[in-house]
Amino acid sequence: MFNKDRWTEIIEALNANKVRTFLTAFGVFWGITILVLLLALTNGLRAGVTADFGNFATNSMFMWGQRSSISYKGLPKGRRLEYKVSDIEAIKAEIPELKYVSPRNSLGGYNGANNVTRNTKTGAFQIYGDYPEFIKQKPMDILEGRFLSYSDINAKRKVCVIGPDVVKGLYDKDEEVMGSYIKINGVNFLVVGTFKITNSQGDTEEEANTVFIPFTTFNQAFNYGDRVGWMAITAEDKTSITQVKERVFDIVKSRHNIAPADQRAIGHRDIAEQFQRINGLFDILSIVGYFVGALILMSGIIGISNIMLIVVKERTKEIGVRRALGATPWAIKGQILQESLILTILSGMVGISFSALVIWIMNSILDAGGPVENFSNPSVSMQVVFVALTILVISGVLAGLIPANSATKMKPVDALRIE
Amino acid sequence: MIQIKDLHKSYHMGSNSLHVLKGINFNVKEGELVSIMGSSGSGKSTLLNILGMLDEADEGSYTLDNVPIKNLNEKIAARYRNEFLGFVFQSFNLINYKSALDNVALPLFYKGITRKERSEKAAHYLEKVGLAEWSHHLPSELSGGQKQRVAIARALASEPKVLLADEPTGALDTKTSYEVMDLIQGINDEGKTILVVTHEDDIAHMTKRIVNLKDGLIIDDSTVEQVRAQQYV
Numbered sequence A: 001m002f003n004k005d006r007w008t009e010i011i012e013a014l015n016a017n018k019v020r021t022f023l024t025a026f027g028v029f030w031g032i033t034i035l036v037l038l039l040a041l042t043n044g045l046r047a048g049v050t051a052d053f054g055n056f057a058t059n060s061m062f063m064w065g066q067r068s069s070i071s072y073k074g075l076p077k078g079r080r081l082e083y084k085v086s087d088i089e090a091i092k093a094e095i096p097e098l099k100y101v102s103p104r105n106s107l108g109g110y111n112g113a114n115n116v117t118r119n120t121k122t123g124a125f126q127i128y129g130d131y132p133e134f135i136k137q138k139p140m141d142i143l144e145g146r147f148l149s150y151s152d153i154n155a156k157r158k159v160c161v162i163g164p165d166v167v168k169g170l171y172d173k174d175e176e177v178m179g180s181y182i183k184i185n186g187v188n189f190l191v192v193g194t195f196k197i198t199n200s201q202g203d204t205e206e207e208a209n210t211v212f213i214p215f216t217t218f219n220q221a222f223n224y225g226d227r228v229g230w231m232a233i234t235a236e237d238k239t240s241i242t243q244v245k246e247r248v249f250d251i252v253k254s255r256h257n258i259a260p261a262d263q264r265a266i267g268h269r270d271i272a273e274q275f276q277r278i279n280g281l282f283d284i285l286s287i288v289g290y291f292v293g294a295l296i297l298m299s300g301i302i303g304i305s306n307i308m309l310i311v312v313k314e315r316t317k318e319i320g321v322r323r324a325l326g327a328t329p330w331a332i333k334g335q336i337l338q339e340s341l342i343l344t345i346l347s348g349m350v351g352i353s354f355s356a357l358v359i360w361i362m363n364s365i366l367d368a369g370g371p372v373e374n375f376s377n378p379s380v381s382m383q384v385v386f387v388a389l390t391i392l393v394i395s396g397v398l399a400g401l402i403p404a405n406s407a408t409k410m411k412p413v414d415a416l417r418i419e
Numbered sequence B: 001m002i003q004i005k006d007l008h009k010s011y012h013m014g015s016n017s018l019h020v021l022k023g024i025n026f027n028v029k030e031g032e033l034v035s036i037m038g039s040s041g042s043g044k045s046t047l048l049n050i051l052g053m054l055d056e057a058d059e060g061s062y063t064l065d066n067v068p069i070k071n072l073n074e075k076i077a078a079r080y081r082n083e084f085l086g087f088v089f090q091s092f093n094l095i096n097y098k099s100a101l102d103n104v105a106l107p108l109f110y111k112g113i114t115r116k117e118r119s120e121k122a123a124h125y126l127e128k129v130g131l132a133e134w135s136h137h138l139p140s141e142l143s144g145g146q147k148q149r150v151a152i153a154r155a156l157a158s159e160p161k162v163l164l165a166d167e168p169t170g171a172l173d174t175k176t177s178y179e180v181m182d183l184i185q186g187i188n189d190e191g192k193t194i195l196v197v198t199h200e201d202d203i204a205h206m207t208k209r210i211v212n213l214k215d216g217l218i219i220d221d222s223t224v225e226q227v228r229a230q231q232y233v
Helices: A004-015 A018-053 A085-094 A150-155 A164-170 A204-208 A215-221 A241-255 A271-314 A316-324 A329-369 A382-409 A412-417 B044-051 B074-084 B100-111 B115-128 B144-157 B174-189
Strands: A060-065 A098-107 A116-118 A121-123 A126-130 A141-145 A159-162 A181-184 A187-196 A210-214 A230-235 A266-270 B002-013 B016-028 B033-037 B059-064 B085-088 B162-166 B193-197 B209-214 B217-223
Touching: A004 A018, A004 A329, A018 A271, A018 A329, A018 A382, A060 A241, A060 A271, A085 A098, A085 A230, A085 A241, A098 A215, A116 A164, A121 A164, A126 A215, A150 A215, A159 A164, A159 A181, A164 A187, A164 A204, A181 A210, A187 A210, A204 A210, A210 A215, A230 A241, A241 A266, A241 A271, A266 A271, A271 A316, A271 A329, A271 A382, A316 A329, A316 A382, A316 A412, A316 B074, A329 A382, A329 B074, B002 B044, B016 B044, B016 B217, B033 B044, B033 B174, B044 B059, B044 B162, B044 B193, B074 B085, B074 B100, B085 B144, B100 B115, B100 B144, B115 B144, B144 B162, B144 B174, B162 B174, B174 B193
Parallel strands: A126 A210, A159 A187, B033 B193, B033 B209, B085 B162, B162 B193
Antiparallel strands: A060 A230, A060 A266, A098 A126, A098 A230, A116 A121, A116 A181, A141 A187, A159 A210, A181 A187, B002 B016, B002 B059, B209 B217
16 A cells, blocks of 8 residues: 555655645644653653652551550550560561561661761761661662671671761771771671662651661660561562551551550551552543643644645645546545545654653753752653554544545546636 | 447536436547537537546446446546546646656556556657657646647556547647647547547547537537648647
């Protein structure tokens, strides 16, 4: 169908009125550009906002103890709920859908008192007692050495992994960090690794000021016994943490004599739920993007249809001549359809390329100017491009249908009579 | 070559009906050069349109080269037009964005002939009408007489059985008209059957037979002594 002669015919016809061809194509070009840009901007917003979650495993929740609000089994309300190490084992044993249950404890805090010293240097840092799997819940780059390991946990080794600002605060430039000791609250810890948390917004400074030590060491060295400050719980990929969290609460409640109806004793932050809510919002934004883009594209397509009608009208006589020379109605229809299809696809391709250029420029400006709040990496997937192209092909044919039919509706004798 | 029996055609415009052809009987043998004359409204163009399968008769039969032409759908009509007929129009009807060569090649395109062969044939017919040097010019760069020659080359390109010319000299001055008639006579001399619709007496006398139409009927059908256009060129 698309041999060279057809192409020549079509290109000749489109070339015959360049300005009009250009203006017609512009409608579709503009429509597809807006469609793609809208989707890219939605993606940019989505990427920007979800980056606020850091790159924390999103199927997770944090769970901490608060005060009970209902008296239960003869015990008063207002009791402080404090998790024990044994809770971890119980939760893991009863709910196999959980991937990681990490107990955590911490010392110090943002703008807290100085708690770490090395030789003459001191600093106030955030000290966390953690399990090795915490790095899987909150991915970080290990720059040197390693993260905590289970043998550290089992042997209660006094080792630590420190953040970039800790290094900056306690070491001179070019000083060897690995293998040196730092003193946390008077206890010496061997530095076995340094880390950096990338792709996090907002908490960068706090995270850079962090020291990780093994959970068991933490509890022993700082006299925490078997207390657990809070837990970071991640569910298996196929189960949502939102679905299993009530079961976790029930276990904790029964183990600590908390009334089953007590809503306040357990504090938690469900990252999956928050993440999903925000993702849902952006799904809707994407749909709006598609909808608005498609409507604008549609006006472009109607434009093509309109112009093709005029073209057919103007070329009535030419069509009559072609039919007198032996063109079948389908040869004529095919030509009009292909003209509209080619016009649509070509202008659509230009539109897609143009919007890709705009997205590229946006990205390079973002790269150069540093991160912008709630916006990063606007992009469209190939899938969107294919959807857009499919829409273009279908609409190109649709745009050509009415004009193609009207082109052959008139009898050749009448078409020839038109001046 | 052409047999027409009792051909009727009327046009309906609202409640009015205009009976244009009221029973035409008419035969053309191979190799004839016939002119159809008549004042406007006599039905000569309608007759030519029916002969050209651009329009259909209400009644009567039409046989072209032993093929009965009836109940045509547009697809078959298009094929017959392409195979049997070549058209020459008063206003040339060249496609203005195509070169002379491409215009001549157009019926061959619809015939499904390869590009190379098309160009060769088109070039051959352009040479035949004396426009080989103009093959890459657009119609707008040609004079009226040249345009009509391109149109004649185009009509000949598909090697039709019959050439139908509707007022081929109507838009040309006398001298150019005679040049075109000279060309048409030359083609007829080679054996092509040609029908010319005209209302000009001198043009009609350059054919071999004059059919006179009046109010939808043939009032006169006689062979004439052909005047060669050559002597005026």
